[in-house]
Every structure is written in structure tokens, then in C-alpha cells.
Amino acid sequence: MYGQNFTEMPNWGLAIGWLIGIYGALIAFGLIIAIITAIVASKKGRNGFGWFFMGLFLNFLGLGLILIALPKKYYVDEEEEF
Numbered sequence: 001m002y003g004q005n006f007t008e009m010p011n012w013g014l015a016i017g018w019l020i021g022i023y024g025a026l027i028a029f030g031l032i033i034a035i036i037t038a039i040v041a042s043k044k045g046r047n048g049f050g051w052f053f054m055g056l057f058l059n060f061l062g063l064g065l066i067l068i069a070l071p072k073k074y075y076v077d078e079e080e081e082f
Contacts, residue, residue, distance in 0.1 A: 030056055037063045045072035 037055025042048035046066065055062040
């Protein structure tokens with residue numbers, strides 16, 4: 001239509017390359033956020049392994065949750081009060 005040549009096959013290799021690149025970048029970005037979340041969690045005395053997966057699946061939400069969470073030492077155990 002309007003001078004376009006539709007007889008040629010599309011370049012699927014280029015399209016697949018773009019998809020792999022985009023998904024690869026998203027996976028790398030998610031892993032970086034998850035690692036940062038785990039590091040912050042372990043510095044606050046939390047379980048870094050568990051928070052790694054929280055950051056991996058929730059990305060910025062998981063990172064935001066651990067950034068606003070208090071370190072474990074600020075919580076008072078009932079046994080220590082008596």
C-alpha cells in the first residue's frame with residue numbers, strides 16, 4: 001500500500017535479537033535491584049536471602065519496604081524487659 005513492498009519476508013532475526021536484548025536488560029535490572037535489597041536488608045539485621053527474593057519479585061516495592069523498615073535492634077523483646 002502506498003508504495004510499500006510487502007513481498008519481502010520480515011527480518012525475524014532482528015526482531016528476536018531486540019526481544020532478547022530487552023528481556024535481558026530487564027532481568028539484569030531486576031537482579032541488580034534484588035542484590036541491593038539483600039545488601040540493605042542484611043545491614044539492617046534482616047534475612048538477606050529472603051529479601052533478595054522480595055526485591056526480585058517486587059523490584060522497587062521490595063527495595064522501598066526494606067528502606068523504610070527499622071533495623072531489628074530497635075525492636076524490644078518482651079523477655080528482655082523483665
